[in-house]
Amino acid sequence: MSSKFSLTGISDIALGKDLRSEDQIIGKKAGLTVLNSVSFFLAGVSVLFLIAFQINESVSLTWFFLSEAIAFLLIPLLARQGFEKSAKMLLIAYADIGIVILSSVFGGDAMIQAFFIPAMGLSILLFDNKQIVLRNIGIGLSIVSYFILDYIIFERISISESGFSLVRWSVLTGSFVTTWLIFNTFSQFKESAENQTLELLDKEKELNQELSLKQEKLENYIQQLEVATEELAKSTKAKSEFLATMSHEIRTPMNAILGMTHLLKQDSPRKDQVEPINILDFSGKTLLSLIDDVLDFSKIEAGKIEFEAIEFELNKLVNVILESFRITARNKGIDIQANVNDQVPDYLIGDPARLTQILNNLFSNALKFTEEGKVELNIELLQDRGEEVRVQFAISDTGIGIEKERVETIFESFTQASQNTKRLFGGTGLGLTISKQLAELQGGSIFVESEKGEGSTFFVELTFGKGKAKAEQSELNEDEINENSLRGLKVLLAEDNVVNQKVMQRFLERWNVEMKVVEDGIQVLEAMGETNFDVILMDLQMPNMDGYEATEQIRKLDDPYKRNIPIIALTAAALKEVREQVFAAGMNDFVTKPFNPADLEQKLYSFTKK
Known part of the structure; x- marks a missing residue:
């Protein structure tokens, strides 16, 4: 709201120019435009009546029309200062009062009270739908003023015929001009609204065209994304298969390296051999750790870690x-x-x-x-x-x-x-x-x-x-295991790698285990037909028939002893899904290559106690 009040803005308001107060534009809203136009027009009409009654001294209403003219000039300035609602209500009130006074002076024959109709229309134009209460009040003022003319008796003031004629034509002129001004303003806003509607329709059409083009692009992107997703799935599957293959292929020779190193350390090496054997053992374990890190990193990246x-x-x-x-x-x-x-x-x-x-x-x-x-x-x-x-x-x-x-x-x-x-x-x-x-x-x-x-x-x-402390631990104490614990145990080893066969043989011989070696699943089934074994050490990846299929065939045998024989998987794959397949095929346990000798010995010993 402006801090200063000035009369210099009257001409700008009358000419419809934009009046700015604190970055707000006054006069561009429909209600304010109508207020400005009607106020200055009624101010002019009041001046005309002022002159007319000044010439005809039979009725002393000069003071009234002078006050009306001043009021109508000040109303736009009041609105400009930020009191828009008050200015609008004053405009309606002064217009209604003017109609009442003129109707009282000239009587019902002049039909001046007909101006209450545009006065009610003025309320509609000044107040929008958000100000419905004020609009109804303005219309109510006009209706009340009309009833005042009918039910309150005013003193008749005589006027000469020429004066009456002058006033009548002034009133008629004012009525026509006021009606034209109000509805012409309304028409301008209507045309403006129609133009804006057409512009919006054109804009909507353009937006629909753009939306259609973007939708086509989106569909193309979706198709490309589906293709990329399929390629990614294939790539992920290939990566998983590659990791499984690499895990198996690297761990298989590592099993031989670490196994033989462990045996060398237990064979009472000479002093000059101890350091090279320790270096070999440390290097092998370091290499195995690096392999595990790469595999785990890949699984974490792929979101497959569980x-x-x-x-x-x-x-x-x-x-x-x-x-x-x-x-x-x-x-x-x-x-x-x-x-x-x-x-x-x-x-x-x-x-x-x-x-x-x-x-x-x-x-x-x-x-x-x-x-x-x-x-x-x-x-x-x-x-x-x-x-x-x-x-x-x-x-x-x-x-x-x-x-x-x-x-x-x-x-x-x-x-x-x-x-x-x-x-x-x-x-x-x-x-x-x-x-x-x-x-x-x-x-x-x-x-x-x-x-x-x-x-x-x-x-x-x-x-x-x-967790809850167990009264009896099912796990066996390693101190219970000695060199004679596995004596006489009959083990069937299914392993196609010659080097790993030799490593396993060396360990089992030290544990006094009786062992038979076969190279694939078919030979496993043949060996079981000839001899009863206590445990089977089953490699998973073998030619002709792998460890999974061999296990499934064993679990279908008629002989209950052979059908339920403990089977320990020897797997070079460290992936969780491989372990799940091991148990799904019917195997009892697994040992990961390169295996920990103590872990294998513990598992074999546990089956001798069952």
Whole structure:
């Protein structure tokens, strides 16, 4: 609203120019345009009546028409100051009063009261549908004024015939001009609305054409997307098949390398042979770890990673991890230890394999980058939620540490603390990335605190279900197994790879196991027809008949003993779907190549006790 009130804007309003007040345009709205036009016209009519009654002094109404003229001139200025509704109501009121006064003066014969009809129309033009109450009030004023003329007796004022004629023609002229002005204004807005409607229809037509073109493009994009999706599905399938093949082909020779290395370490090697054998063993396990990292990274990228929810003993899992790194730590002169807080439940429900993988990666890194001192695992209870617990695993070392600017990037794929680190210590840079993703996919987190030259501490936080301590453990104690535990066990080995046959034979001979070797599923069925075996070690990928089909055929045999014989799969594929197929085919258990001799011995021993 303007802070100043000025009479200089009257001519601008009369000429229909845009009047701006604080960036608002006054006069462009329909109601304000009608108000301006009618106000100035009625001001002119009031001046005419002023002159007419001034000439004819028989009726003293000069004061009234003077006030009317001033009022009609001030009404547009009042609207300009922001009092639009008040200005509109005043315009209607003054018009009604003028009609009442003139009708009283000239009587019913002059039919001046007919002007109440355009006065009611004026209310309709001034107020839009959003101001229906004010519109009805304006119309009501005109109706009330009309009834005043009929039911209130005014004093008749005599007027000369010439004066009466002048006034009558002025009134008639004013009536015609007022009616023309109001409805001409309405007509202009009607034409403008029609033009806008035509423009909108043309715009709608253009938009429909554009929409049609975009719809055609969208359909083309959808078709291209469907083709791309099919290609992606084929590519994903080919990738999965490639990973399965690579896993099998690489793990098969790795089984021979690590198996033979294990046998060499147990054959009391000479002192000069110990170091080369340890190097061979370490290198083989490192290579296997790299292969596992690449496979896991690919599975995570493809969204095929899945997690188990099984009960496991935390202390036993930690001890297995420590034992797996004890020789490496001893060779480097590093002390390794683990501390489990008493508040942490002994039995947890989660995925022990993935937890082991995360801790192995962090332990391996800690040992790799530590030349002296110690590596320590501390396990604390962060939160007890009743059925669940939040556990923190902190692995700290006294190694080379990490620069502050590199701390945030070490969890990125194929990233290490520096190029110098990669040259000195090797590795793909995937271990931490996989650990972080495995933790986050289980609703956990991983972060690090480190200073250059001061060592590092990696924190892993995971949520587990609470397990229940078993009264009797079904798992066998490794201390119960000795060199005579498997004596006399009859094993049928189905393996087409000659090198792996020899590796397996060496282990089984040490365990005093009687063994027969066959190369495919057909020979398995033939051997079972000739001899009764206690256990079958079944390779999955063999010529003529693979391990899956051979197992299915065995489970259909009539002889109940042979039909229910324990079958342990020997698989070089580490993929979860392969393991699911193993159990779906009817096998009892599986051992992943390269196999852990203790794990295989444990499984064979468990079947001798059944």
